Amino acid sequence: MKILLPPSETKKRGGSGAALDLASLSLPSLAPQREEVVSALVALAGDTALSRRVLKLSERQLGEIEHNRALRVAPTMPAVDRYTGVLYDALDAVSLNAASRRWLGRHVWVHSAPFGPVGALERIPTYRLAAGTALPGVPPLRRHWAKGVTSAIESEQPEFILDLRSEAYVALGPIPASVPSVYVRVVTEHGRALNHFNKRAKGELVRALAEQKPRVRTLAALVEWASSQDIEFRSAEKPGTVDLVVGS
Numbered sequence: 001m002k003i004l005l006p007p008s009e010t011k012k013r014g015g016s017g018a019a020l021d022l023a024s025l026s027l028p029s030l031a032p033q034r035e036e037v038v039s040a041l042v043a044l045a046g047d048t049a050l051s052r053r054v055l056k057l058s059e060r061q062l063g064e065i066e067h068n069r070a071l072r073v074a075p076t077m078p079a080v081d082r083y084t085g086v087l088y089d090a091l092d093a094v095s096l097n098a099a100s101r102r103w104l105g106r107h108v109w110v111h112s113a114p115f116g117p118v119g120a121l122e123r124i125p126t127y128r129l130a131a132g133t134a135l136p137g138v139p140p141l142r143r144h145w146a147k148g149v150t151s152a153i154e155s156e157q158p159e160f161i162l163d164l165r166s167e168a169y170v171a172l173g174p175i176p177a178s179v180p181s182v183y184v185r186v187v188t189e190h191g192r193a194l195n196h197f198n199k200r201a202k203g204e205l206v207r208a209l210a211e212q213k214p215r216v217r218t219l220a221a222l223v224e225w226a227s228s229q230d231i232e233f234r235s236a237e238k239p240g241t242v243d244l245v246v247g248s
Contacts, residue, residue, distance in 0.1 A: 008085035232244070
């Protein structure tokens, strides 16, 4: 099983790893797209006023421009540790034991806007770029990434994908029809979609998977394991989607 996670706008600063090495990232066929976006972000950082408009930065957020300027030389840390916010706070990967972190490294991709999907333990710098940003010098990110990401995932031939991304990041890399997958929607017992609890429930789900390390190759196997952990999945009306039920 592979799990696709969304990134987070908020990120930890710093890091202790060597500078970004695009060639070392998962899905190596995406190297040209990664290089193009990184180059465009570094170039954009040379114009503060344009960066502020394009990235929609407030006065207090202008430091984000320097992060983009330093993308190629800044220290790095594992992607799953880089991101903060509700989902990643609930996952709390840094507190997992070594075996559970290795499980994350084998089974989780984090789908970022500048790098595409990267392995949970692969090292990235901090940056500022969202899925919907119109980045000068690059086609719309949906067009820039979608076909390449879909092909790269298909080439990996995963047995099953659990898609926990937001819709904006699904658009940057639809899962190929040839790969069995399910998209997770978080709802209340009455079927109402959630936002804050959506992210927390996804983080808690991935943490439970990393701790328990079940062998999941199908949706049926996922649902069976979840039931044993008092995690409730329900069939959804939309094909290819399953509801994760949580209290509101």
